[in-house]
Amino acid sequence: MFSARKIIHLDAEFQMHRGGCLPAVDLAYETWGKLSPERDNGVLLFTGLSPSAHAASSAEDQSPGWWEEMVGPGRPIDTRRYFVVCVNSLGSCFGSTGPASVNPATGRRWGLEFPVLSIEDIATAGYEVVKALGVLRLHSVVGASMGGMSALAFCTLYPKASDGIVTISSAARAEPFAIALRSLQREIIRSDPKWNNGDYDPEDPPIQGMQLARKLGMVSYRSAEEWAMRFGRERTGAEHDPGDSFGIDFEVEAYLEAHANKFTGGFDPNCYLYLSRAMDLFDVGEHSGCVATELGKSTVSRALVVGAESDFLFPIHQQEDLAECLEHPDREVDFVSLPSIQGHDSFLVDMDRFRPVIAGFYDRS
DSSP states (O other): OOOOOEEEEEOSOEEOTTSOEESOEEEEEEEESOOOTTSOOEEEEEOOSSOOSOOSOOSSOOSOOTTTTTEETTSSEETTTOEEEEEOOTTOSSSSOSTTSEETTTTEEOGGGSOOOOHHHHHHHHHHHHHHTTOSSEEEEEEETHHHHHHHHHHHHSTTSBSEEEEESOOSBOOHHHHHHHHHHHHHHHHSGGGGGGOOBTTBOOHHHHHHHHHHHHHHHSOHHHHHHHTTTOBOOOOOOTTOTTOOOBHHHHHHHHHHHHHBTTBOHHHHHHHHHHHHHOBTTTTTSOHHHHHTTOOOSEEEEEEETTOSSSOHHHHHHHHHHHOBTTBEEEEEEEOOSSGGGHHHHOHHHHHHHHHHHHHTO
């Protein structure tokens, strides 16, 4: 099976939003559907922190994507109508330039010499991809979680580039609670001796730090209500290893362990640190002090803001605030609050609720 991932290489210096530059960048992306003769049916999809550009299966790569039930023929983002482009975030480790990439000036991995990464840099990278693909004006830009932040940054940096925006379980800025959680995750990774101030052996990375950070992340991505229904106080029934008095007893512990093991080794620790901090630094209203003022500069005519009531990482009141700030005389804004119990991860798993909402936005186009 072949990968559908493609690479756009930019030879010119890439100026970073918070200072510094990259001498050149590679940007990984995948596409589905065909660009219309008018070049106006493009949908740009930004990812959350950890996914690659493989949002859905294709003839080139038939493996399921991370948003398989949302993107494709006959699905809410219908690739028979739209030319969908998903970009692996700048700073990530799935083909796009990031801290795990080789610095051409030194011949070594960038590591902590990589410039400070911002959500604005990710948005700019997305713009460069769709521009290179010949899209004249996007039908819409879409993102969930960190991807929603990237979509907002895109519409403020390029106010005439898209007709619509869809943000899901996202926000115009991170709240202290979310910053605290991510800060602790980063500290856990950096506390692992193998992290070695970012200069670790790629073949022997700080596995334990990444596992613990992922477990804390999973706790913040789901809800207590879901876990009570799903796991209760079920025991695993497994014997502890000799000498281990505090091994896994409960099914919920086994669940966290499985997710930590699955994630570890597949994502670069420094990339995780950079992307995590970019989320904390992001603030739509940073320059004028007003989110509504900044979002009012965009010419998007339609906006959809969706949130899950059980999400405490990006709580529903942040979605309401964002929808209010998007209000504009020349803009149709819809806010949808869903009673999903899967917390922040609801947009990935509660497809029965999320599919109709996204489909409705595109059906009305």
